[in-house]
Amino acid sequence: xxxxxxxxxxxxxxDYVSNAAEERFIYSRDGGVQMPHEPDYVVLPNTTEEVQKIxxxxxxEKIPVVPMGGGLVLSGLSIPLKGGxxxxxxxxxxxxxxxxxxxxxxxxxxxxxxxxxxxxxKHHPSLKNSLPDAPPVATVAGNIxxxxxxxxxxxxxxxxxxxxxxxxxVLPTGKIVKLGSCSTVPYWFSRAPLPDLAGLFLGWxxxxxxxxxxxxxxxxxxxxxxxxxxxxxxxxxxPDIMFRIVNxxxxxxxxxxxxxxxxxxxxxxxxxxxxxxxxxKEMRLKKEIIRDALRDYYESKEAGFVPVPKEMxxxxxxxxxxxxxxxxxxxxxxxFEYVGAIIPVEKIPDAYRAGLDIAxxxxxxxxxxxxxxxxxxxxxxxxxxxFNRADKExxxxxxxxxxxxxxxxxxxxxxxxxxxxxxxxxxxxQMEPSTYEFMQDIRKLLDPNGIMNPGNWxxxx
Amino acid sequence: xxxxxxDPGICAKCETYDCLMKCQYMDFDLESARExxxxxxxxxxxxxxxxCVTCYACEEYxxxxxxxxxxxxxxxxxxxxxxxxxxxxxxxxxxxxxxxxIAPMKVKEPVINMCYFPMMLGTIRGKLFEGASAIVGSxxxxxxxxxxxxxxxxxxxxxxxxxxxxxxxxxxxxxxKELICYHDECYGTYTSWAPAFGIxxxxxxxxxxxxxxxxxxxxxxxIKPLNLKVAYQRPCSNRLSPEIxxxxxxxxxxxxxxxxxxxxxxxxxxxxxxxFEAQQRFDLMEKNQTLNVDDMKENGxxxxxxxxxxxxxxxxxxxxxxGMTPIMMSDLCHQALGE
Ligand SMILES: Cc1cc2nc3c(=O)[nH]c(=O)nc-3n(C[C@H](O)[C@H](O)[C@H](O)COP(=O)(O)OP(=O)(O)OC[C@H]3O[C@@H](n4cnc5c(N)ncnc54)[C@H](O)[C@@H]3O)c2cc1C
Ligand code: SF4
Ligand code: SF4
Numbered sequence: 001x002x003x004x005x006x007x008x009x010x011x012x013x014x015d016y017v018s019n020a021a022e023e024r025f026i027y028s029r030d031g032g033v034q035m036p037h038e039p040d041y042v043v044l045p046n047t048t049e050e051v052q053k054i055x056x057x058x059x060x061e062k063i064p065v066v067p068m069g070g071g072l073v074l075s076g077l078s079i080p081l082k083g084g085x086x087x088x089x090x091x092x093x094x095x096x097x098x099x100x101x102x103x104x105x106x107x108x109x110x111x112x113x114x115x116x117x118x119x120x121x122k123h124h125p126s127l128k129n130s131l132p133d134a135p136p137v138a139t140v141a142g143n144i145x146x147x148x149x150x151x152x153x154x155x156x157x158x159x160x161x162x163x164x165x166x167x168x169x170v171l172p173t174g175k176i177v178k179l180g181s182c183s184t185v186p187y188w189f190s191r192a193p194l195p196d197l198a199g200l201f202l203g204w205x206x207x208x209x210x211x212x213x214x215x216x217x218x219x220x221x222x223x224x225x226x227x228x229x230x231x232x233x234x235x236x237x238x239p240d241i242m243f244r245i246v247n248x249x250x251x252x253x254x255x256x257x258x259x260x261x262x263x264x265x266x267x268x269x270x271x272x273x274x275x276x277x278x279x280x281k282e283m284r285l286k287k288e289i290i291r292d293a294l295r296d297y298y299e300s301k302e303a304g305f306v307p308v309p310k311e312m313x314x315x316x317x318x319x320x321x322x323x324x325x326x327x328x329x330x331x332x333x334x335x336f337e338y339v340g341a342i343i344p345v346e347k348i349p350d351a352y353r354a355g356l357d358i359a360x361x362x363x364x365x366x367x368x369x370x371x372x373x374x375x376x377x378x379x380x381x382x383x384x385x386x387f388n389r390a391d392k393e394x395x396x397x398x399x400x401x402x403x404x405x406x407x408x409x410x411x412x413x414x415x416x417x418x419x420x421x422x423x424x425x426x427x428x429x430q431m432e433p434s435t436y437e438f439m440q441d442i443r444k445l446l447d448p449n450g451i452m453n454p455g456n457w458x459x460x461x
Numbered sequence: 462x463x464x465x466x467x468d469p470g471i472c473a474k475c476e477t478y479d480c481l482m483k484c485q486y487m488d489f490d491l492e493s494a495r496e497x498x499x500x501x502x503x504x505x506x507x508x509x510x511x512x513c514v515t516c517y518a519c520e521e522y523x524x525x526x527x528x529x530x531x532x533x534x535x536x537x538x539x540x541x542x543x544x545x546x547x548x549x550x551x552x553x554x555x556x557x558x559x560x561x562x563i564a565p566m567k568v569k570e571p572v573i574n575m576c577y578f579p580m581m582l583g584t585i586r587g588k589l590f591e592g593a594s595a596i597v598g599s600x601x602x603x604x605x606x607x608x609x610x611x612x613x614x615x616x617x618x619x620x621x622x623x624x625x626x627x628x629x630x631x632x633x634x635x636x637x638k639e640l641i642c643y644h645d646e647c648y649g650t651y652t653s654w655a656p657a658f659g660i661x662x663x664x665x666x667x668x669x670x671x672x673x674x675x676x677x678x679x680x681x682x683x684i685k686p687l688n689l690k691v692a693y694q695r696p697c698s699n700r701l702s703p704e705i706x707x708x709x710x711x712x713x714x715x716x717x718x719x720x721x722x723x724x725x726x727x728x729x730x731x732x733x734x735x736x737f738e739a740q741q742r743f744d745l746m747e748k749n750q751t752l753n754v755d756d757m758k759e760n761g762x763x764x765x766x767x768x769x770x771x772x773x774x775x776x777x778x779x780x781x782x783x784g785m786t787p788i789m790m791s792d793l794c795h796q797a798l799g800e
Contacts, residue, residue, distance in 0.1 A: 231546070231548045231549055231552065232548060233547065233548040233551070262556065263555045263556055263558070264552045264553065264555055264556030265552065266555070267551075268548050268551075268552055280782075284747070287743075288743070291743055298546055298741040299741070301543045301545075301546045301547055302546065302547060302548070303546055303548060304545070304546025304548065304549050304739075304741050305738070305741060305743075306549050306552075306739075307735065307738040307739050309774060310774060310778070
């Protein structure tokens with residue numbers, strides 16, 4: 001019997017470790033186009049202490065550890081590029097605390113975002129968390145480790161990683177540390193006023209440690225939810241339109257999409273303005289203020305607010321947006337590449353044109369869009385390319401589109417989001433060498449044996 | 462081709478200029494009404510072109526059936542006026558374009574034309590529509606809504622084909638001569654717009670209300686009077702067939718419903734406001750919606766009956782928020798039959 005397997009079974013119990021071929025096959029891939037690579041073991045820990053023991057073992061054996069949440073990142077970031085252990089965090093899904101007055105929740109890292117949302121709905125109906133449009137099984141930790149964003153990113157402070165109030169981390173050496181106010185007092189209210197160490201982990205794709213607990217901000221949940229759709233035919237006007245809407249500070253979420261189907265949307269850009277309010281009066285006022293901000297556009301008749309039937313409105317306003325998941329399957333065969341780039345707001349037209357050119361050049365289906373991050377501080381532009389996994393040529397086309405998209409994003413002054421290894425290489429090539437060296441110094445310091453998600457964020461993986 | 466049958470000579474003799482004097486959205490005295498109407502007739506610029514909200518009502522106001530509204534739409538289009546922003550207009554023209562998927566189908570009388578409202582097909586059921594065939598879709602869509610967009614040209618281009626589609630695929634092969642129009646818009650198209658533009662209609666259009674009245678009369682013994690006080694929300698396209706209005710009272714009489722005496726009914730009906738949203742006239746939209754629902758409530762209605770699905774979607778939430786029940790006319794009749 002495999003010695004490492006036995007020691008892992010001693011730690012988590014034999015039901016929660018596997019090296020069976022079928023398990024290794026499943027954990028070797030995700031929904032995107034990245035090449036599969038099998039782990040040697042799949043382990044599902046139940047506690048921080050079990051995580052710690054696994055990390056100590058991995059150090060002793062010098063084998064890689066790749067943390068995984070929902071496995072929905074689609075860019076291969078939880079594929080074990082060098083084998084070793086995939087640490088599936090889904091059993092660590094307890095909601096430990098909700099502090100209503102200080103608006104935060106403390107959850108275990110593997111808590112699904114949908115589960116947190118449902119829990120709040122039931123037990124704390126006046127509060128909500130920001131939800132990405134990912135399927136609801138995406139985890140709180142997996143999402144902040146890629147600087148994810150969601151339906152409160154525009155109104156409530158940016159990327160989800162910016163909504164983190166505290167962390168518990170198992171360092172690559174096995175030490176357990178708490179970061180933020182929870183390191184000093186029993187409350188997880190914020191990362192300030194202490195020196196902020198959370199940035200050593202957030203957005204690092206699991207290359208610097210295992211997150212075991214997260215303090216995450218919650219926000220008020222107003223009673224009413226409505227929205228407006230603004231339609232344009234000239235993409236160059238979109239940044240100004242977004243700028244004006246953001247500056248009213250009246251909307252909760254601000255997104256944008258273009259799609260060739262159905263026909264009524266082809267050739268137009270749709271800006272979706274989600275509005276929440278506690279009374280009809282407030283809702284009317286907010287809509288009026290937003291409409292006024294765009295008055296000269298609609299009076300010119302070159303753009304305008306589209307009357308949206310109730311059913312379509314419900315569809316457009318739901319969080320998470322199920323239509324993206326539905327679109328993911330249009331080609332059938334279970335393949336979906338969902339690439340993003342974080343770009344300056346004024347580059348939306350460039351991203352739009354690049355997306356259309358890339359889709360046309362590679363002959364692929366597309367859906368493009370994005371979300372305003374913060375009060376107009378940056379824009380998450382997504383390029384979604386579904387494909388049929390059973391069709392090799394289809395996959396090659398999407399792989400090429402992905403590469404083209406990464407190049408285009410960097411060229412226009414944006415940065416590929418949740419970049420796969422080849423995208424990371426492109427970014428690193430353009431990064432200030434001293435910044436890259438600093439990153440590597442930190443990794444060496446934290447992870448002397450190089451066990452954490454190796455192959456990622458390295459010039460020569 | 463398809464020139465509007467509008468006679469300036471009739472206007473020259475007109476003493477009332479009712480078309481503009483009665484307009485609910487623009488104020489005129491007789492002198493200014495005459496002046497602006499003639500500017501319009503001569504093809505000159507006039508405030509009518511931009512201020513007309515396309516409520517259709519002057520088609521009803523004109524005592525000589527001289528088609529004042531259709532002339533406004535002709536002129537708006539000639540002058541490149543877009544009441545609805547251009548991207549929305551283009552998108553709607555694309556969305557509602559004929560898909561060309563119609564195929565011959567055997568139909569049985571009564572044949573109900575459901576226009577392009579496939580979601581309303583569920584109402585064609587029960588004793589009320591026993592044995593009926595329903596037809597629906599982009600290939601039989603009357604396209605009259607483009608009046609609101611000042612795009613008569615789209616109707617002119619598409620309507621002849623739609624009429625042919627209905628006739629050749631459904632009615633003629635089945636030997637059916639009558640078409641029951643569920644939506645006022647289709648009925649108005651075939652009885653008002655098409656003749657005004659010299660387009661021949663080979664079948665006999667019947668308004669849904671006439672059909673409902675006749676059918677309910679046949680089923681009279683099975684009707685359980687509803688004893689409701691109902692506000693009727695008259696749709697814009699009913700302005701093209703005001704002669705139908707008495708059927709509302711006739712139907713209500715049969716099903717035991719009182720038509721509340723609201724201010725905004727009959728000739729003084731007020732648009733639901735849905736079109737104003739597309740035309741970006743948001744203040745007017747809110748004003749009309751508030752006036753409408755307040756008027757229903759103040760006059761003691763417990764229900765608001767619609768015949769236009771679009772008015773229903775526009776006002777149903779507000780009607781419900783006021784504690785009244787929004788309902789389509791066909792569903793109200795189903796209820797009276799216990800269906
Ligand atoms: C249809 C669709 C729509 C999407 N929409 C959005 C969107 O609107 N916004 C958005 O942000 N994303 C979106 N995504 C992308 C992605 O699914 C989400 O960001 C998701 O939250 C990732 O979480 P996960 O749990 O699946 O992470 P995983 O894929 O499991 O992991 C992501 C990264 O985090 C690391 N990691 C996971 N858990 C830990 C841990 N405990 N400690 C350390 N590292 C860890 C992994 O190693 C990996 O590098 C979408 C995806 C799909 C399929
Ligand atoms: S359109 Fe009719 S109401 Fe108007 S001026 Fe001419 S005849 Fe009179
Ligand atoms: S259509 Fe309505 S708004 Fe336009 S002129 Fe006629 S009555 Fe007035």
